[in-house]
Amino acid sequence: MPIDETKKLQEWWRGAVIYQIYPRSFLDTSGNGTGDLPGIISKLDYIASIGVDAIWLSPFFTSPMKDFGYDVSDYCNVDPLFGSLDDFDTLITKSHRRGLKVIIDQVYSHTSDQHEWFFKSRTTRGNEKSDWYVWADPKPDGTPPNNWQSVFGGPAWTWDNRRRQYYLHNFLTSQPDLNLHNPSVQDALLSVAKFWLDRGVDGFRLDALNFGMHDLELRDNPPRAHFETKPTRPFDFQDHVYNLSHPELPSFLERLRALLDTYGGDRFTVAEIVGPEPLAEMKAYTIGQKRLNAGYSFDYLYADEISADYVQKVSNDWNDAEDSGWPAWAFSNHDAPRVNSRWGGQDADPTTAKLFAMLSLSLRGTIFLYQGEELGLPQAEIQFDRLQDPEAIENWPETLGRDGARSPIPWRADETYAGFSSVDPWLPIDTRHFSLAVEQQETDEASTLNFIKKLIAYRKNSKAMLSGTMSFLETPNDLLVFTRQYKDEAWLCVFNLSQKAIKWTEPVPQPFSVFCCNREVDAAELPELIPAQTAFWLKRTK
Numbered sequence: 001m002p003i004d005e006t007k008k009l010q011e012w013w014r015g016a017v018i019y020q021i022y023p024r025s026f027l028d029t030s031g032n033g034t035g036d037l038p039g040i041i042s043k044l045d046y047i048a049s050i051g052v053d054a055i056w057l058s059p060f061f062t063s064p065m066k067d068f069g070y071d072v073s074d075y076c077n078v079d080p081l082f083g084s085l086d087d088f089d090t091l092i093t094k095s096h097r098r099g100l101k102v103i104i105d106q107v108y109s110h111t112s113d114q115h116e117w118f119f120k121s122r123t124t125r126g127n128e129k130s131d132w133y134v135w136a137d138p139k140p141d142g143t144p145p146n147n148w149q150s151v152f153g154g155p156a157w158t159w160d161n162r163r164r165q166y167y168l169h170n171f172l173t174s175q176p177d178l179n180l181h182n183p184s185v186q187d188a189l190l191s192v193a194k195f196w197l198d199r200g201v202d203g204f205r206l207d208a209l210n211f212g213m214h215d216l217e218l219r220d221n222p223p224r225a226h227f228e229t230k231p232t233r234p235f236d237f238q239d240h241v242y243n244l245s246h247p248e249l250p251s252f253l254e255r256l257r258a259l260l261d262t263y264g265g266d267r268f269t270v271a272e273i274v275g276p277e278p279l280a281e282m283k284a285y286t287i288g289q290k291r292l293n294a295g296y297s298f299d300y301l302y303a304d305e306i307s308a309d310y311v312q313k314v315s316n317d318w319n320d321a322e323d324s325g326w327p328a329w330a331f332s333n334h335d336a337p338r339v340n341s342r343w344g345g346q347d348a349d350p351t352t353a354k355l356f357a358m359l360s361l362s363l364r365g366t367i368f369l370y371q372g373e374e375l376g377l378p379q380a381e382i383q384f385d386r387l388q389d390p391e392a393i394e395n396w397p398e399t400l401g402r403d404g405a406r407s408p409i410p411w412r413a414d415e416t417y418a419g420f421s422s423v424d425p426w427l428p429i430d431t432r433h434f435s436l437a438v439e440q441q442e443t444d445e446a447s448t449l450n451f452i453k454k455l456i457a458y459r460k461n462s463k464a465m466l467s468g469t470m471s472f473l474e475t476p477n478d479l480l481v482f483t484r485q486y487k488d489e490a491w492l493c494v495f496n497l498s499q500k501a502i503k504w505t506e507p508v509p510q511p512f513s514v515f516c517c518n519r520e521v522d523a524a525e526l527p528e529l530i531p532a533q534t535a536f537w538l539k540r541t542k
Contacts, residue, residue: 013203013268013293013366014326015466016053017456018103020370022334023060023082024068025408028421035408035420037083041091044098046438050374050449051456054101054268056205058334060088064114066174067390070105070207071112075192085199092200101202103268108189109211110175117188118176122162132185134168134177134214135160147220148243149234153394156243170211170243172390180212186252190259197260203268205296210273210281213246232395245281253291270294270328270366279317286325294328294366301336306343306359306497308480312472315363315482327365331356332373338405341379350376351533353448354518355495358535361455362484362493364470369452372409375441376448380407380430388427403427410437451518458516458537464489473509476502479530483509492538496530503529512538 027039037060047055059069060082069079078085095102111118120129136145136157144157144166150173157166158173168177178185193204221238231237253271260267269292273281282295299314300306318327331339344352353376360367382403387393392401408426410433411419418429418437441447459465468486475481478498484491492512496502505528513524516537526536 011293012053012101012266015364015366015459017051017361017367017369017459018054018056018101019047019050019052020056020058020330020333020368021047022058022371022406024426025406025420026371027409027411028423028425031422032081033421033423033425034081036081037078037087037091041087041094044091044094044100048098048100049453050369051453051460052100052369053460054103054202055095056103056368057105059105059107064112064174066112067172068388070107071110071114071172071175072107073112073114073116075111076195089199096200101268102200103203103205103270104196104201105207106189106193106196106204107207108178108180109208110169110171110177113174113176117178122160122167125163125165128184131182132179132188134179135163135165136168136218137165146218146242147238149221149238151233151235152391153233153235168214168243170208177211177214179214180252181214181216181248186255190255193256193259197263197267202266203260203270203293206269206271206292208274209271209285210245210249210278211243212252213249215242215246218242250284250291253285257291268293270296272296274298282327283325294326296328296330296368297365298336300329300331300339301333304342306356308475308478308495308497311359311480311495311497312482315470315472318365328368329360329363329365330368330370331360332370332405333368334370334406335402336405338370338377338379339373340376346378346381348376348378350446350448350451351518354451355497355533355535357448357452357455358493358516358518358537359495359497361452361459362465362482362491362537364468364484370405374449374452375410375436375438377410377433377436378430379404380427380433382407382428382430386428407433410434412439413437455516462489462491463487464491473506475504475506478502479504490540492526492536492540494526494530494536494538496532496534499532501529501531508538511541513541514538 021040024035026035027043028035029038030036060078061072062074062077062079063069063071064073078088092102117129117132120127121133144155148156150156151171156168156170158169159166169175170177180186219242221240221242224237224239271285271292273295285292286295339356340348340353384396387403389402392403406427408420408429410429413434417425418434441449464484464486468484471483473481479502480495482493508526514526514536518535
């Protein structure tokens with residue numbers, strides 16, 4: 001059944017801007033060099049001032065922190081590193097007072113090997129939790145059950161001498177995979193969701209969702225036939241036909257959605273889907289009114305460069321047909337190199353940061369803004385001896401790793417640790433980040449921070465930007481032009497993403513007037529020669 005247009009506008013998440021917080025790098029109030037929940041609480045006024053609609057908290061649950069919280073040992077508690085459940089409740093209350101929704105991560109594909117469920121599961125083959133994880137006998141020669149590879153390197157199977165079986169782990173050996181084929185496991189995870197919903201959360205981001213179910217026959221994955229880039233790990237040599245994206249997973253999502261709908265119908269769910277071709281899955285997981293609200297796209301996060309053709313291709317994959325689901329876009333997050341360095345180079349200036357912000361905030365979908373993106377932070381340069389990320393350490397120096405995107409937020413330029421902590425932080429602060437500190441930018445009208453605040457305000461006050469259609473115009477190569485339209489309201493968005501000026505002689509299709517540009521311009525009309533690395537927003541005047 002088509003979604004009523006009025007209902008679309010009432011869905012707070014449709015077109016919303018959500019601010020991602022990586023708690024351990026946001027603000028340290030305890031003096032241990034690691035950010036915490038009280039630190040987030042103390043900066044809620046700052047977050048609200050950006051104009052975002054919600055915050056997404058990366059994991060803060062009890063964990064041995066071998067994968068920095070994505071290895072959960074207690075789903076229903078706060079790790080003492082970050083604070084307490086009372087702190088979390090305070091965060092919820094104070095966020096809601098400021099009109100901020102709160103989204104939290106849920107990791108349903110695996111747990112830590114320190115979780116009590118895994119302790120019980122590995123003791124014997126006959127207890128009530130023996131089938132809560134993915135266990136399998138070895139081949140006759142003692143080798144793993146099949147050829148599946150871990151994302152972090154090496155086989156996805158580890159021998160456990162207690163059960164004399166292998167257990168599956170798609171990530172670290174300390175992150176055993178849950179068996180979501182087991183209804184009892186699904187029930188337990190739904191109880192976890194209910195625990196946090198009862199505490200007032202407004203929704204979930206579901207981590208690594210398509211790893212949640214496996215092929216019960218444990219068939220070998222076939223080798224990948226073609227490579228777009230040179231593989232850097234064994235995982236990339238396979239087509240993940242059998243260890244990912246099981247066709248029964250949507251039935252679990254429908255159970256989860258049914259639970260969320262009992263809380264008033266305005267709770268939000270977004271799925272992280274990883275893999276070489278995630279589009280079909282994201283649409284399958286978001287179709288209709290019984291599954292998830294949005295699919296979290298990696299198209300921009302994993303793109304090494306940006307072009308007009310690429311934006312048009314990615315956006316057209318998510319057209320406004322009723323069966324296409326709803327996309328969620330992010331240019332940066334805790335798992336990808338920061339966008340300003342990835343697309344603009346390490347010497348990218350604030351003009352480039354503003355260009356990418358205008359592109360992000362003009363897209364049709366829900367927009368995720370990663371902490372520090374509003375400041376235009378470049379990817380931090382971190383020496384090998386200070387790396388924390390197990391993936392970066394394992395693959396050094398073949399990949400940039402994730403630590404450079406996880407370095408602490410600079411709050412003040414005049415303090416030793418940029419106002420993040422009173423001691424040496426868990427990750428060092430790049431010297432280039434000091435001049436981009438929050439305090440510096442708040443008082444500079446021309447700063448990236450204040451520019452992005454204006455962009456978000458424009459977007460929030462526009463039905464065309466929040467949920468309108470998106471249509472592309474024919475233009476010269478490297479020039480990106482599209483309209484966003486809702487009924488009589490229309491915007492024209494023009495981007496020269498290249499390093500050279502582009503002449504566009506075609507007449508603007510309707511009477512539009514320039515009201516925003518990433519550079520200082522006085523003209524109300526679009527120039528015939530669009531400068532390099534320049535964006536314009538125009539609004540229809542009649």
